[in-house]
Amino acid sequence: MSAYDEIAEWYDVWLGGAALEDDAVFAAVESFMGNVAGLRVCDLACGQGRLARHLADRRAVVTGVDISSKLLDIARGYEAREPRNIEYRLGDARTLDGFAAAEFDGVVCFMALMDIAELEPTVRSVHRVLRAGGWFIFAVLHPCFHTSRSDELSVAGGLVRTIGSYFVEGHWRSDTRTGPPGKVGAYHRTLSTYINMFLANGFRLDGVAEPRLTGRQAELRPIWTEVPAALVVRCSKAVEV
Numbered sequence: 001m002s003a004y005d006e007i008a009e010w011y012d013v014w015l016g017g018a019a020l021e022d023d024a025v026f027a028a029v030e031s032f033m034g035n036v037a038g039l040r041v042c043d044l045a046c047g048q049g050r051l052a053r054h055l056a057d058r059r060a061v062v063t064g065v066d067i068s069s070k071l072l073d074i075a076r077g078y079e080a081r082e083p084r085n086i087e088y089r090l091g092d093a094r095t096l097d098g099f100a101a102a103e104f105d106g107v108v109c110f111m112a113l114m115d116i117a118e119l120e121p122t123v124r125s126v127h128r129v130l131r132a133g134g135w136f137i138f139a140v141l142h143p144c145f146h147t148s149r150s151d152e153l154s155v156a157g158g159l160v161r162t163i164g165s166y167f168v169e170g171h172w173r174s175d176t177r178t179g180p181p182g183k184v185g186a187y188h189r190t191l192s193t194y195i196n197m198f199l200a201n202g203f204r205l206d207g208v209a210e211p212r213l214t215g216r217q218a219e220l221r222p223i224w225t226e227v228p229a230a231l232v233v234r235c236s237k238a239v240e241v
């Protein structure tokens with residue numbers, strides 16, 4: 001039983017009808033992905049499959065993997081109602097057992113790497129299933145602005161984000177947040193831990209984005225127009241020469 005099994009239905013409702021097209025963080029991910037038509041793409045920690053569906057609509061050949069069987073049931077329900085040829089597989093990002101080496105042209109992990117308990121085995125398994133030159137793109141809660149002691153404070157001039165315990169890595173859970181960090185928590189890692197982990201495990205860093213929220217998202221959470229809510233990274237499997 002994974003942590004998300006217990007909140008799977010809540011999570012699906014919580015995401016609501018919010019379209020990825022209106023999501024500034026997803027826009028950064030999409031611009032890093034480029035045209036996915038015909039590519040074999042793994043949606044790692046796919047949850048209820050919103051990203052997998054989006055990619056399939058853009059003609060990628062999509063496999064969604066998640067450790068939560070309940071979220072996969074919901075994803076398969078969407079697939080049954082509106083088939084897109086998405087394959088959903090129960091699996092652990094830390095091993096990706098059952099997946100062949102070099103099986104994918106790209107792996108994307110949207111707002112989930114901070115939910116996976118261990119980073120290094122995950123980075124290694126992603127490296128294994130990618131073909132040489134293939135990309136890995138992830139978006140996470142920005143590690144500089146989400147920690148066990150992060151909050152918002154109203155000061156002269158507007159809201160500011162307050163941060164403590166940045167150097168304390170590991171699981172944290174919020175008593176006040178209404179989203180996943182309040183329900184199941186998340187794993188904090190510093191920015192340098194993320195970047196160096198990829199560089200140390202056969203990846204090349206291609207680009208980093210820190211999207212500023214706009215539109216409805218900004219109206220709901222104005223703090224994220226001041227500092228970035230999420231960090232988006234693109235790296236690729238280095239080609240050996």
Ligand SMILES: C[S@@+](CC[C@H](N)C(=O)[O-])C[C@H]1O[C@@H](n2cnc3c(N)ncnc32)[C@H](O)[C@@H]1O
Pocket residue numbers: 002004005044045046047048049050051065066067068071091092093094109110111112115116117180
């Ligand atoms: C915040 S949800 C994001 C889901 C989806 N990417 C989305 O954007 O809606 C985090 C996901 O990470 C998954 N997860 C956590 N640990 C995992 C692991 N070791 N292997 C695969 N998935 C995992 C959870 O089950 C959950 O679906």
